[in-house]
Amino acid sequence: MTVRPSINIGSSSFSDLVYADDTAFFVKDATDATDCLSSFSHSSSVFGLHTSWPKTKLQSVGSHSGPDLLKVVVDGSSVNLVESFIYLGSIQTSDGYCRSDITRQIGLAYSAMSSLNNIWNTKHLSIQTKVRVYQTLVLSILLYASETWTLYQMDRPTPPR
Numbered sequence: 001m002t003v004r005p006s007i008n009i010g011s012s013s014f015s016d017l018v019y020a021d022d023t024a025f026f027v028k029d030a031t032d033a034t035d036c037l038s039s040f041s042h043s044s045s046v047f048g049l050h051t052s053w054p055k056t057k058l059q060s061v062g063s064h065s066g067p068d069l070l071k072v073v074v075d076g077s078s079v080n081l082v083e084s085f086i087y088l089g090s091i092q093t094s095d096g097y098c099r100s101d102i103t104r105q106i107g108l109a110y111s112a113m114s115s116l117n118n119i120w121n122t123k124h125l126s127i128q129t130k131v132r133v134y135q136t137l138v139l140s141i142l143l144y145a146s147e148t149w150t151l152y153q154m155d156r157p158t159p160p161r
């Protein structure tokens with residue numbers, strides 16, 4: 001019987017998460033990463049799917065980091081080690097902090113707010129309509145995936161005095 005590489009969080013064991021055309025694997029070391037990615041590539045080829053190795057990223061999180069992760073080669077292709085990447089619309093960082101994701105969402109919301117200047121400046125719309133536009137088009141962008149953020153005291157804004 002083959003044992004699948006996985007990580008334990010509490011009493012639960014996780015080996016992978018599959019979303020549409022994205023997959024996240026949880027492994028403990030470079031050997032498990034190589035074996036897992038190679039197995040995935042060969043299994044998916046049965047269905048006519050091909051892994052794009054230039055698009056494949058490897059990230060070390062927490063105490064599982066090490067120089068051995070820099071040498072992951074699968075099917076003759078090198079897999080890049082990255083500190084952060086965007087996955088399902090959120091920035092995933094190797095340090096686990098959410099500050100970069102929060103900053104990104106604020107920037108996206110600011111951009112959406114700015115692009116709606118014509119709405120904010122029109123006198124033909126009521127305040128109530130403008131508030132609904134704000135809640136729908138700006139606030140939803142700002143708060144996207146916020147339920148997954150781990151906020152630290154240093155991430156909380158300080159109220160003005």
